[in-house]
Amino acid sequence: MNNFLKGALAASLATVSFTTAALAGDWRGWNIHVEDYPVSHGMEAFVAEVAAKTDGALGGKVFHGGVLGSQPDAIEQVRLGAIDFGVFSLGPMGQVVPEANVVSLPFISKSVPDMYRLMDGEAGAALSAGLEAKGIKVLGFYDAGARSFYNAHKPINTPADVEGMKVRVMNNDLFVGMIESMGGNATPMAFAEVYQSLKTGVVDGAENNPPSYESTNHFEVAQYYSLSQHLIIPECLCMSKRTWDALSPEQQEIVAEAGKNSTDLQRKLWQERELASMQIVKDGGVMVNEIADKAPFQAAMEPVYAQFLTANPDLEGLVDLFKAN
Template structure:
């Protein structure tokens, strides 16, 4: 983030702090995120805010700022690190640059099915990943379901890895996503989520990859008429809190916040399932061609990534092996 920009954001958020202040015994935590208000993740964060206020009898509140009002995903994470922002929700891929072990969740075709994914995220491995970012001033509270990511494109469906050859595919700022698209034959191109619609319109990129609700709520389908459900990754979202803010809470306040986050995660899972089906129905109505290509060629195309991790990232590879052992 440019120095001037982070200073401007810092001053803006400070002004929000003053405007949000209430009685002296009320604590307000600011929570920013990059998604639109119609997204199910935003609804879950509003639920989190409601439950915190209920549990604390109004003594602890969360004010949610959606739609990149306070910055991009990366900027929001950086603001958490310096304690200028309290909470955010980011893709686990966006945390790779801050908490390296999060990379493991971006390994393509890592999970056998939804049950396997849930066991990993709600078990010891998931808890370890959430707390593993504390040394970087970020504490994970819970995972939100972000479904499975697939390719969408402007000019033709992506039915096999060879169809990606010569295509500029938008990726997040993630080494794992970059390596995945490259392994499949495409040209990975990092673009901020908020700038992607314009990038697709202008031909800066030829396509992208994301889950059905994000494709629908972002209206990227207005530019991209093909959605190829190869479901290469199942990257969860992560609700995180600044350790500077977390450590300023007393034990009771921390309990309220953690419990509310856990409850919001269960609620979000329900919202996500309904939203995914609705999004697919609406995409079909809008004329998007939805295909279900054979996943095996894509799975084979990324096998060299596993071999590279074995030698280049042995800690990540060890976690992969532990995940694969979970039944």
């Protein structure tokens, strides 16, 4: 546990004494990430604060590394109450809650601070309402970074720079359309295959956030990193509505406050991790370039948005809400 996390936990729990036994509640928390990760630290802080402030009446255990099942399965188990809470990407949430797909539209958020403002405001409230209608109570929106392009050949400054490139993307029609709208060749493939595919030239590039780009060593074989920030998809600290509804109003207030404190902590830890990752890749010889004007990229996405809204006409108001803020 880093010094920041120790300090944050000490501050939030300073007025409450509790024992290890007090943490032995029966909530089960799902997490895909390894134990030493900003999301994981945020979840552990959440459980600790809830247990402390309820004298152990509430609490439980975070199961890291996806040991409670795949993300789609875990989302369904949260809806059913078989898993009490978890942190989920809003990407796969879109299969259950159509409103969540809006944050997967390229360039819908202009920057990470813009995402914070949107998710902590009216847009996030609209998404939360959609999730709650499906049995999922939102306690906070975690930072999962901004995805940017990297490749082995040249900096990307305009959409035309993507033309003809073979770019690995996640298996989602929105992301395939994103690359094709710039004249590139989208190549969906498993994340585990990307390093070798970059090394051998099966693909020219890919896209991801700085910690993923760094920790997978993709920066060793694709040394141009262009900060497009085209996808800023937050993760949701969520609770089963069945678990939430079983709480007293006083307990709900404690859990909601712990969720907010956990979100604030996770966002700070994520930003620290991103800075560290960026320094590592720069020290490794990566040529990082800012994209000063993202307007041409946003304009290139018009066919992607049109196709999305044709398939989801009832979400036009939510898309407009994101774009207007």
